[in-house]
């Protein structure tokens with residue numbers, strides 16, 4: 654069984670994807686980490702994220718790099734959203750994601766284009782979202798715990814800029830797959846959001862088995 658969980662920054666898709674993976678006993682891939690790994694390599698090589706060749710040169714890495722804590726930094730996320738707009742970067746990472754999705758027994762993947770590009774055949778697709786203000790508050794709280802002094806207004810501006818890049822790019826833009834279930838977590842606790850996600854996935858699986 655393949656479950657696709659897409660959505661914008663700080664929407665809660667990773668939290669939900671990890672919970673779904675635990676519930677259905679499936680492996681999970683946060684595909685954002687792949688683009689963050691590219692950003693990390695490019696920054697280490699002092700490359701230009703706007704330069705597609707510099708970004709392509711940063712696409713070769715071992716899976717163990719995905720465990721590097723530095724990948725979760727906000728600047729790495731910002732650079733990731735720039736390099737992810739290059740067609741050659743997306744092409745370099747697509748098979749790695751498809752192989753993960755199509756492994757025996759299936760998987761849960763979260764990102765921006767799982768239900769539309771990586772695994773359009775997924776058995777269940779969720780598009781997780783929340784208001785920009787809610788997402789900024791969540792990201793700001795995360796960053797404060799990590800010692801950041803960045804203001805909430807600045808985090809909101811970053812969230813909006815990231816949304817514009819992710820939804821506005823030519824290739825594989827962030828968008829809701831026609832057959833995805835929308836899950837707005839703005840006014841849901843984590844537990845309520847997870848329970849809702851499980852109900853949506855169970856309903857999709859049930860309909861598929863009945864058809």
Ligand SMILES: Nc1ncnc2c1ncn2[C@@H]1O[C@H](COP(=O)(O)OP(=O)(O)OP(=O)(O)O)[C@@H](O)[C@H]1O
Pocket residue numbers: 660661662663664665666667668669685791792795838841842843844846
């Ligand atoms: N329903 C919720 N209510 C309150 N906080 C939430 C909820 N869902 C997630 N969070 C918190 O919001 C933050 C971002 O969640 P998460 O990492 O799952 O988002 P994401 O969409 O995967 O983000 P990104 O793609 O930017 O990494 C985390 O600190 C998480 O604990």
Ligand SMILES: Nc1ccn([C@@H]2O[C@H](COP(=O)(O)O)[C@@H](O)[C@H]2O)c(=O)n1
Pocket residue numbers: 662663684685686688689730733734735737738763764765766767815819
């Ligand atoms: N499937 C994906 C996943 C991510 N991206 C880009 O990477 C950036 C960082 O992702 P996070 O999930 O860690 O926020 C993100 O802003 C996207 O630009 C992508 O293009 N496709």
